[in-house]
Amino acid sequence: MSDITVRPLGEDDWEDYRSVRLAALRESPEAFVASVDEEESYDEDFWRQRMQRSARLVAERDGRAVGVVSVGTATESDGTAGELFGLWVRPEARGSGVATHLVKDGASLAAERGHSHLVYWVGTENGRAVAFASGMGFRPTDYRRPMGVVSEEDGEEEIAMVLPLGADNGPALRL
Numbered sequence: 001m002s003d004i005t006v007r008p009l010g011e012d013d014w015e016d017y018r019s020v021r022l023a024a025l026r027e028s029p030e031a032f033v034a035s036v037d038e039e040e041s042y043d044e045d046f047w048r049q050r051m052q053r054s055a056r057l058v059a060e061r062d063g064r065a066v067g068v069v070s071v072g073t074a075t076e077s078d079g080t081a082g083e084l085f086g087l088w089v090r091p092e093a094r095g096s097g098v099a100t101h102l103v104k105d106g107a108s109l110a111a112e113r114g115h116s117h118l119v120y121w122v123g124t125e126n127g128r129a130v131a132f133a134s135g136m137g138f139r140p141t142d143y144r145r146p147m148g149v150v151s152e153e154d155g156e157e158e159i160a161m162v163l164p165l166g167a168d169n170g171p172a173l174r175l
Helices: 011-027 036-038 045-051 098-112 127-135
Strands: 004-010 055-061 064-073 083-090 119-121 139-151 155-164
Touching: 004 011, 004 045, 004 098, 011 055, 011 064, 036 083, 055 098, 064 098, 064 155, 083 098, 098 119, 119 127, 127 139, 127 155
Parallel strands: 083 119
Antiparallel strands: 004 055, 055 064, 064 083, 119 155, 139 155
């Protein structure tokens, strides 16, 4: 299997982001608040503005997008916390390290932007997602919120998991 590369997407890469975002909405509609029909209707200006609000990273293998994640500033923080969201990997690439690459690069980007820690909201009933985040060094907090979309896999609420971005990121996150 070939190498995974992760690259940041700029505003001019809005079509690349749109393509992988719509693929994610088609494949995993239950994982997102938005619908593919809604987002397909958005124009170029909308997508360009979206690219400016948060950083978008795409994972590629052989020039094909196989995953995506976004990194922004956590709205519940005083600006010191970054937030990882919108993580998605194509089904055929799951379990091959794509998510790990995206999260590591997302954490590095958040640290470069001066964030002291990274927040990742995970469905409390989604054991695989909680285990993955824990394996990456994220730790559960007492913060909970209702799920934007309730599903059997994720449950009715999500938990904020936090990754410190200081000098010691834990053994699972050393780059």
